[in-house]
Amino acid sequence: MKELDEANKKYNSDFVEKVKKTDVGENLKRIKIKKNVYIDSLIQPGFIYYIETGVVLRSFVDAAGNIKAIDILCAQEVMGLRSLIGRVGVQLEIKALEEVTILIIPEKLILANLQDAYHFLCSNFQYTMSIMYLHWQAMLSFGSERINYALIALAYYVGTEKDGEFFFPPYITHDVIASFASVTRSYVSRHVSKLADDDILVNQAKKMKIKDMDTLIKNTPNYQSF
Known part of the structure; x- marks a missing residue:
């Protein structure tokens, strides 16, 4: 893509x-x-x-x-x-x-x-x-998988990759992710916290990055890259 x-x-x-x-x-x-x-x-x-x-x-x-x-x-x-x-x-x-x-x-x-x-x-x-x-x-996905999809797509499109990690720009907020995933902001916040607990993602002081893209993609069966 x-x-x-x-x-x-x-x-x-x-x-x-x-x-x-x-x-x-x-x-x-x-x-x-x-x-x-x-x-x-x-x-x-x-x-x-x-x-x-x-x-x-x-x-x-x-x-x-x-x-x-x-x-x-x-x-x-x-x-x-x-x-x-x-x-x-x-x-x-x-x-x-x-x-x-x-x-x-x-x-x-x-x-x-x-x-x-x-x-x-x-x-x-x-x-x-x-x-x-x-x-x-x-749209073929449900719930948390939609959030995963949004994170992956946004990371590849507007993120910056360094040493296998993807850093999001400041304007990628939970509200923006929610609007792409068609879920509520609170759902995004809960799921992002879970991904952080699983050491897949870091979300601190309005700075977000994906640490383990491979695992995130594995947890998103409907995602297909170009």
Whole structure:
């Protein structure tokens, strides 16, 4: 999954660089968003939103009022693909987990680079389908296994690996894990404590790391890596 993510980011970066070269009329706009600000109201049809720096969390509220995360987007990833190609069925909440810088690309600049845009869109849709497949795996799981799945996926995606251990960034909180696992925050806290007791995970002073990824994966039968 990490390799697919990196390849998609390169497609995005290369495409944006070509767009910048064709922007002779100063059509590109750049905005900065502070940490913990919701930015879903900024996403309008007819634009692509390229994340230059920072991290955002995309989620939605289900019929029961529960927050369910879809993904986390980092630098060199894009928002606005669904509204660019058609109507959006589900309204997403988009929250800045860190201070974010976004480059806003209008549709006319995308059309001006149509051949490159085709590969750019295909890469992003392939990546999106892969994310959906991973979420489908999680939905086949129950309870604590869903939490394991969320921990593994987040560790590989936004974690930093060192000597076989995976360190989570500060914005990966119990609330964020709960929204990915579709369970309550209290359930996450209890399960994280159990993993710490089993020496699989360390959770101290808002710093979390996975010490034993192999055992965590063994305890998550439905998890399949790419």
